[in-house]
Amino acid sequence: MEQTIKHHLTDDILMGYAAGNLPEAFNLMVATHLSLCDACRAQAESYDALGGALFSQSDHENVALSSGSFAATMAMIADGTADLPPARRAAGSIFPSPLQDYVGGDLDCVKWRSIGMGVKQAILPTTRDASARLLFIPAGTAMPDHGHNGTEMTLVLQGAFQDEDEYFARGDVETADSDLHHTPVADIHADCICLAVTDAPLQFEGLIHKIAQRFARI
Template identity: 75%
Template sequence: MEHEIKHHLTDDVLMGYAAGTLPEAFNLMVATHVSLCDTCRARAESFDALGGEVMAQTPGNDVAMDTDSFAATMSLIAGGAPDEIRMPRDAGSILPGPLQDYVGGGVDAVKWRSVGMGVKQAILPTSRDASARLLFIPAGAAMPDHGHKGTEMTMVLQGAFQDEDDYFARGDVEIADSDLHHTPVADIHEDCICLAVTDAPLEFQGLLPKIAQRFARI
């Protein structure tokens, strides 16, 4: 039975995605979530349409065009899109399409690195203004207690986790800021795999997590 997504992206995030003002890592989060969530996908499309209408109605956007602009555009369309090398997507993977493009395939293609206590991560290549990583948390295991200097978004891809805020399963997104201090614990029934994006380092309390943080780049 498919899980009903209960924790969605905010309108501010979706509007930032439509306007192109989010860091690459956060764009990846939005693209991954809306590929599973009909509700947020519809809202994102409405913000796209709204942005287009605002641009069309804004004075000063009328630009003189060359007389052959239409013919040149049609010629480009007739020529087809440029060749693009893309990895084939695995329709049965727990990784939605946008994530598969970054990983280069499904979960089997993820280059995991251990960060201790059975937890693994794979840092994804994005711009430096924010980071994106896949996290593997064994069933029943807990992430270290931590707070946030900036914004952290975590989307569940497999399994589930629970913290002081709520319970999050596949497709759910938890948005954490400096007001949230929590200890996420993976549901005991299945290993948990998440996509996590951050725009600032996390704040760990314990000595060992602080030491590991330097090497894990969390």
């Protein structure tokens, strides 16, 4: 049985994805999560449909929208999203299809690089405005305490991790910004594999961690 997803993408991220305004790394994050989460996929379909409806209406210059047009469009969307196409994922794979396309296959195709304490990463090829990487965190291992200069999104693909306030399992997304300072710890029952994307370097304390940050390009 699939783990129930409790932590979803924000509306701002979903709208940015629908509008095509996100960096490539964040588009990969959204597409991968949508392959696992029916709720967010339905919401994304709604934003796509809304954008198409508004674009269609904007073809006529200087035509004002009626006060009920937004509500009517949303009602049409609600009527049309009941039967979504199934998400594509190879049987037994921990990587949804969008991520398989970047890796070139499944877990055995990942070219891991050690970054210390048993933790490994694989940086994925994306545009420079944001970075995407796979992280392998051994069961029970704590990542260094850190803050954020921008936005970091972490999607669990295998296992789970816990930070100060929440527990994140397969399919869950943690969205962190400059307000969050935390120490993620992998659940003791299984190694944790995540997709993480960032649009700015993380904030680490201490010389050793700062040196490691430069080496790991985090």
